[in-house]
Structure formats: structure tokens, C-alpha cells
Amino acid sequence: MLEQLNKLPRLPTLAAFRSLSPLARREMQHGMLFISIWIFGFFAFTFVPMVATLFFSFLNLKITDGILSTPDYAGIENYMRLVKDPLVWSTGATPGSFWVTVRFGLLALPVGIIVPLILALLMNSPHLKGQMLFRTLFYMPYIVPFVAAIYLWGGMLNPETGWINRTLMYFGMAKESVPLWANDESWVYPAYVLMGIWGVGNAMLIMLAGLQGVPTELYDAAKSDGANGWQTFWNVSFPMISPVIFYNVVLSIVGLFQYFQVPLVVNQGTGRPGGHTFFYNLYLYKTFFTYQDMSYGSTQAWFLFLIVLLVTLVLFSTAKYWVHYSGEAR
Amino acid sequence: MNRRTIRNLKLGLNATYITGLSLALLIFYLAPFGFMVFTSLKTSGQISALGSPIWPAKSASFDYNGASTEIYKVPVANCAGFDANDTAIKNLAAVKKGRQQTTFVDPANLEAGEFICKVSWRALDRPWVWAAAWENYTEVWKAINFPRLMWNTTYYAIMTEIGVLFSCTLVAFGFSRFRFPGRDFLFTILISTIFLPGFVTLIPTYTFFQKIGWVGTWLPLIVPSFFANAYDVFLLRQYFMTLPRELDEAAMMDGAGPLRILWSVIIPQAYPALVAITVFHIVFAWNDYFGPLIYLSTNRQAWPISVALPIFNGIYGSQPQLIQAGALMAIVLPLCLFFVAQRFFIHGIVVTGVEK
Numbered sequence: 303m304l305e306q307l308n309k310l311p312r313l314p315t316l317a318a319f320r321s322l323s324p325l326a327r328r329e330m331q332h333g334m335l336f337i338s339i340w341i342f343g344f345f346a347f348t349f350v351p352m353v354a355t356l357f358f359s360f361l362n363l364k365i366t367d368g369i370l371s372t373p374d375y376a377g378i379e380n381y382m383r384l385v386k387d388p389l390v391w392s393t394g395a396t397p398g399s400f401w402v403t404v405r406f407g408l409l410a411l412p413v414g415i416i417v418p419l420i421l422a423l424l425m426n427s428p429h430l431k432g433q434m435l436f437r438t439l440f441y442m443p444y445i446v447p448f449v450a451a452i453y454l455w456g457g458m459l460n461p462e463t464g465w466i467n468r469t470l471m472y473f474g475m476a477k478e479s480v481p482l483w484a485n486d487e488s489w490v491y492p493a494y495v496l497m498g499i500w501g502v503g504n505a506m507l508i509m510l511a512g513l514q515g516v517p518t519e520l521y522d523a524a525k526s527d528g529a530n531g532w533q534t535f536w537n538v539s540f541p542m543i544s545p546v547i548f549y550n551v552v553l554s555i556v557g558l559f560q561y562f563q564v565p566l567v568v569n570q571g572t573g574r575p576g577g578h579t580f581f582y583n584l585y586l587y588k589t590f591f592t593y594q595d596m597s598y599g600s601t602q603a604w605f606l607f608l609i610v611l612l613v614t615l616v617l618f619s620t621a622k623y624w625v626h627y628s629g630e631a632r
Numbered sequence: 633m634n635r636r637t638i639r640n641l642k643l644g645l646n647a648t649y650i651t652g653l654s655l656a657l658l659i660f661y662l663a664p665f666g667f668m669v670f671t672s673l674k675t676s677g678q679i680s681a682l683g684s685p686i687w688p689a690k691s692a693s694f695d696y697n698g699a700s701t702e703i704y705k706v707p708v709a710n711c712a713g714f715d716a717n718d719t720a721i722k723n724l725a726a727v728k729k730g731r732q733q734t735t736f737v738d739p740a741n742l743e744a745g746e747f748i749c750k751v752s753w754r755a756l757d758r759p760w761v762w763a764a765a766w767e768n769y770t771e772v773w774k775a776i777n778f779p780r781l782m783w784n785t786t787y788y789a790i791m792t793e794i795g796v797l798f799s800c801t802l803v804a805f806g807f808s809r810f811r812f813p814g815r816d817f818l819f820t821i822l823i824s825t826i827f828l829p830g831f832v833t834l835i836p837t838y839t840f841f842q843k844i845g846w847v848g849t850w851l852p853l854i855v856p857s858f859f860a861n862a863y864d865v866f867l868l869r870q871y872f873m874t875l876p877r878e879l880d881e882a883a884m885m886d887g888a889g890p891l892r893i894l895w896s897v898i899i900p901q902a903y904p905a906l907v908a909i910t911v912f913h914i915v916f917a918w919n920d921y922f923g924p925l926i927y928l929s930t931n932r933q934a935w936p937i938s939v940a941l942p943i944f945n946g947i948y949g950s951q952p953q954l955i956q957a958g959a960l961m962a963i964v965l966p967l968c969l970f971f972v973a974q975r976f977f978i979h980g981i982v983v984t985g986v987e988k
Binding site for chain 2: 311312313314315318319322326329330332333334335336337339340341342343344346347348350351352354355358421424425427429430431432436437438439440441442443445446447448449450451453454455457458460463464465468499500504507508511552553556559560563567583586587590591596599600602603604606607610614
């Protein structure tokens with residue numbers, strides 16, 4: 303899916319349209335007619351709202367008691383506020399929501415790539431009996447609606463009655479030293495990561511399909527060269543599935559920058575404990591829905607968009623160094 | 633042993649290791665399901681009792697001469713008729729309770745009759761026996777008005793499903809069967825919308841829907857689904873591209889128009905992809921929390937299960953057995969659907985993830 307984006311097709315020239323034969327013109331009319339459904343939706347629900355958000359960010363628009371204030375031009379005031387906002391950037395001991403997001407991402411991203419990769423390698427092992435059953439069961443939790451999964455894991459991670467702490471205590475951990483998970487500043491991210499681990503099924507399946515697509519000749523060649531297991535993985539499997547890993551890295555990073563539904567439900571969006579779950583998007587959500595500040599919310603949204611765009615572009619520019627596309631693009 | 637036997641033995645060992653490791657991981661991975669089932673069947677008495685077992689249980693009792701008596705764990709050394717050095721602990725039914733001494737009967741040995749032990753029954757523990765509190769489910773069923781939530785969620789899933797199938801099929805057909813300048817450029821834009829953070833379009837969209845009075849109705853959730861989305865279009869387009877063009881061309885020779893070709897040539901061949909996006913979408917709708925939260929939270933009659941569950945949790949937070957029963961009821965339907973349609977599911981994921 304991503305290779306499509308790697309080589310951005312050029313915009314067609316006017317000459318290309320002029321030189322169309324009547325038959326080709328008819329084909330174009332038909333094709334455009336079918337696509338127009340999406341084009342209309344794209345303008346109505348994506349393009350125009352995006353431009354409107356940008357426009358709002360340069361105004362001063364608030365809703366007070368359900369009445370929209372008369373807009374006045376604010377220049378870059380909102381952006382200046384964002385740059386200095388202590389709720390976005392850390393000051394002293396209080397973590398800013400941007401850094402909360404980044405810090406959580408630094409923990410969640412590697413887990414979200416390595417765990418499904420390990421599972422996929424296990425599922426791909428010729429020694430595994432009942433591969434289909436394992437694959438289905440490891441995938442299954444992905445289907446569980448996320449709100450239900452949160453309550454399930456919330457129960458599992460309950461400091462007193464949850465099975466995780468019961469297991470820790472069973473293996474001799476003192477009752478006073480077991481983690482408090484969602485109520486503890488240093489354990490809340492691992493708790494969220496555990497809740498998220500149920501979503502790895504998708505990435506696992508994609509990576510597994512990638513691994514199964516590796517031609518066996520390559521493995522045979524590595525074997526005859528005397529490569530051990532790790533060397534085979536690093537020099538054969540990994541390059542061959544690097545497009546799939548790249549796809550997952552990009553989607554995970556984009557998703558992590560928008561992470562906020564879990565803290566919204568688990569810690570009721572309060573940012574407890576100690577502001578450590580006050581994610582950037584949670585702040586954005588509150589700016590608009592709680593404080594009804596449309597302009598500042600729009601500013602935050604555009605800033606988020608620019609950050610995501612920048613990170614994605616950087617990722618794509620690194621792709622040529624480590625992502626291996628074999629064969630011709632379709 | 634010859635070399636072949638050694639080799640087979642080694643392979644067998646590897647299989648045991650790998651399968652055993654996978655099984656251990658799987659047990660850990662799926663343990664929360666066990667937690668959910670067990671907790672949802674506990675009584676509130678057991679939840680608050682310290683040291684109660686992790687499985688659903690109640691304190692043991694025994695029917696003695698038509699009356700229910702409580703069973704205790706009694707060190708028999710204090711009892712009449714037992715050796716004072718006996719360290720055994722027996723499960724005995726208390727017939728007559730007293731502060732200094734209690735009259736017991738052994739349910740396993742009724743012929744021995746009643747006997748007195750010099751223990752205070754208050755100091756004794758009671759054994760637990762398996763007992764499932766199925767009534768938790770009926771309680772949750774009524775408390776959250778489960779049929780209504782199911783209906784709302786299903787309604788949301790079906791209405792948006794119609795939109796997705798209708799629009800994505802047409803758009804994917806347009807992208808896969810017609811050549812014209814700018815097509816690939818448009819397709820790239822379509823794909824790139826996957827990376828667009830939702831909030832960058834939300835504020836004007838929400839404000840607009842509020843202005844025209846749609847907030848509190850299903851419309852802001854249903855109407856956009858009729859204008860195609862990148863994932864499903866991509867999946868369908870990839871599938872359509874694999875279908876041979878000869879049949880299209882034959883139909884065209886017979887004078888069939890594009891719609892006719894789509895309806896009678898493409899769609900009958902593409903049913904695996906159509907089934908895949910159908911089940912994906914149902915799972916998506918069941919899972920969707922944020923959309924219904926912002927557009928429907930003022931209209932309690934329309935809440936789907938994802939919005940109702942956190943509110944139910946807020947009210948019944950002190951009763952984990954009901955929370956877990958509610959969570960279980962919310963996941964039964966998507967899980968059943970998954971097991972019925974898993975073949976299509978898994979294939980669909982592979983197409984979106986692996987194909988370029």
C-alpha cells in the first residue's frame with residue numbers, strides 16, 4: 303500500500319487531456335463518474351474541513367453558552383500561545399502533553415513492532431504444530447471492542463484482585479511492592495502498553511504473510527552458506543519483510559500521535575496520575591469539547607497535522623536505506 | 633541409534649519447544665478472557681471476601697436434617713472422639729454454634745453422629761465450593777437495557793455497511809477498470825488520507841453538523857460512510873485488478889454498459905473481497921467509540937454499546953462482577969462473527985498489509 307506513496311505520480315498535463323481520442327474520453331468520463339463519489343466526499347469531509355481548520359486557527363472563535371463569538375482576526379496569536387503553552391511543553395516537574403505523547407510512543411512503538419514480529423516468526427516456524435489454530439487464537443483479541451478490552455485489562459491489572467499482581471505475589475513479590483499500574487506514574491505506560499498488546503494480531507498476520515512470501519530458495523542459499531538462525535533472519539527474512547515492517551512502523555507512529563482514547567476511558571481524561579496521561583490529543587479534545595475554544599483547538603489540530611506530516615516524510619526519506627522492495631511495483 | 637533417529641528426535645524436540653513456547657505465550661495472552669469469565673460469575677459476597685479463590689465460588693454448606701448448616705475447616709484435635717495429637721483439618725458442618733464449643737457433624741461420615749469440638753466457630757475458615765452466579769448476566773441485561781444497545785449498535789453497523797459497500801464498490805471499480813490521465817494521482821491522494829489525523833477535519837465538521845441540527849442523530853455517522861474510505865477502496869481495487877478483463881470485454885461486446893458489467897461480471901466474482909470488507913466494517917462499527925461519543929452522547933436512546941459501557945462502569949464501578957459480565961456480553965457477537973468468517977478476515981488483512 304505504501305509503495306504507492308513512495309513514487310508520487312505526476313499531475314497530468316493539459317496536453318494529455320487534449321490528446322485523448324473520443325473513445326478514451328468516454329472511458330475517462332465513465333471512470334470519473336464512478337470516482338466522483340469519493341471526490342465529492344474528499345472535498346466535503348476532508349479538504350474543505352482541513353482548510354477551514356487552518357482558517358479558524360488564525361481567528362479568535364469561541365463558543366460561550368452555545369453562542370459562537372463574532373470572529374476576529376488573530377494573526378499568529380494562537381500559534382504563539384501554542385509554542386509557549388505549559389500544557390503542551392513541559393515546565394519543571396509537570397509533563398507537557400506533547401512530551402507525554404512522545405515518551406509513551408517511545409515505549410509503545412518498539413513493543414508494537416517487536417511483539418508481533420516475534421509472534422509471526424513463531425507462527426512461521428516449521429516446527430510449530432497447529433499453526434492455523436495458533437494464528438487464529440493470537441489474532442482473536444483484535445476483534446474485542448476496545449472499550450470492553452479496557453475493562454478486561456483494567457480488571458486484570460487491578461492492584462489487589464487482578465491476576466497480574468496475584469501472579470507476582472504468588473511468585474513471592476511483597477504486597478507493598480507490587481505495581482499499582484494505572485494509578486502509578488511509572489507504571490501507567492506499561493499498563494497502557496499491555497492493554498494495547500491485544501491489538502497486535504493485525505500486525506502479526508501481515509508480518510506472517512510477508513514471511514510466508516519469502517522464497518524458500520533464499521533460505522536454502524543461506525543454509526548452504528552456513529548461516530545460523532540469527533544471520534538468516536537478519537540477512538534474509540528481515541530485508542524481505544522490511545516493506546511490511548515499514549508499513550507497520552508508519553501506521554503505528556501516525557496512530558501513536560493521535561493516541562488518547564485509552565486515557566480518555568481508563569483515567570477519565572483527567573491526566574491522572576500526575577498529568578502523565580494527559581496526551582496531546584486529549585488536550586486537543588478538551589480544548590474543543592470542554593473549553594469550546596474552536597480557534598485554539600484548530601491551531602492544535604494543524605500543529606498535529608504538520609508534525610505527523612513531517613515525521614511521515616522523514617520516515618519515507620529513510621526508507622531507501624533499509625526498506626527493500628524486490629521486483630517491479632504493480 | 634542411527635543418524636536418522638537422532639535427526640527425528642531433534643526435530644521432535646524442536647517441535648515440542650516451539651509448540652510449548654507458543655502455548656505458554658498463548659495462555660498468558662488469552663488469560664484476560666479467563667479472568668473475565670470467572671469474575672463475571674462471582675457473587676458480590678465473594679468479591680469483597682478476602683482470600684477468596686479466583687474462580688467463582690461460595691462458602692460451602694450442608695443440608696442436615698432439613699436445615700442448611702455452614703461448613704467450617706475444623707482442626708479435629710479439639711474434638712471429642714479424636715486423638716489430641718491428630719493434625720488433620722476436616723470440613724465439618726456446624727449444627728449448634730457456641731462461643732466456647734460447637735456441635736459438628738461430619739458430612740462424609742454421618743453415622744458417627746454429632747460431636748462437640750472445643751473451638752469458637754468465629755475463628756474458623758470456611759471452604760469454598762464452585763458456584764456460578766449466572767444472575768449477574770440478567771442483572772446487567774436489565775441495568776443497561778442490553779437489547780436496546782444491541783439494536784443501536786447493529787443499526788449503526790448495518791446503515792454504515794450499506795454506505796461502505798455501495799460507495800467503495802463503485803469507486804474501486806472506477807479506479808481499477810478505467811484508464812485516464814490523473815487516475816494514479818487521485819489514487820495516491822486517496823491512500824494518503826489514511827495518514828491524516830482525524831482532528832484536523834473534526835472541528836469544522838462537528839460545528840457544521842451542529843449548525844444543521846444533526847448532532848444527537850445518527851446522520852453524522854451514517855452519511856459520510858456513503859462517500860467511500862481509503863482502506864476498503866484499496867482492498868476492493870486490489871481484488872478487482874486480479875479479475876481477468878476478458879469477461880468485461882465480452883460483456884462490452886454484447887453491449888453492456890459499465891454499471892451492467894460491474895453488477896453482473898465483477899461483483900459475482902469479487903464476493904470474497906466484499907465479504908471481507910463487510911466483516912471488517914461490522915467489527916469497526918462495534919469497536920467505534922469516538923464517533924458515537926461525540927455525536928450521540930446527548931441522545932441516550934441511541935447509544936451503542938461502546939458508549940454505554942463506560943457510563944455503566946461509572947455507576948457500577950464497585951461491582952467488578954457486573955462490569956466483566958457487561959464486557960463479555962459486548963464481545964460475544966463480534967467474536968462469533970470472527971469465528972464464522974475468519975477465512976475472509978485473514979485474507980483481507982493480508983491484502984491491505986502486504987500488497988504494495
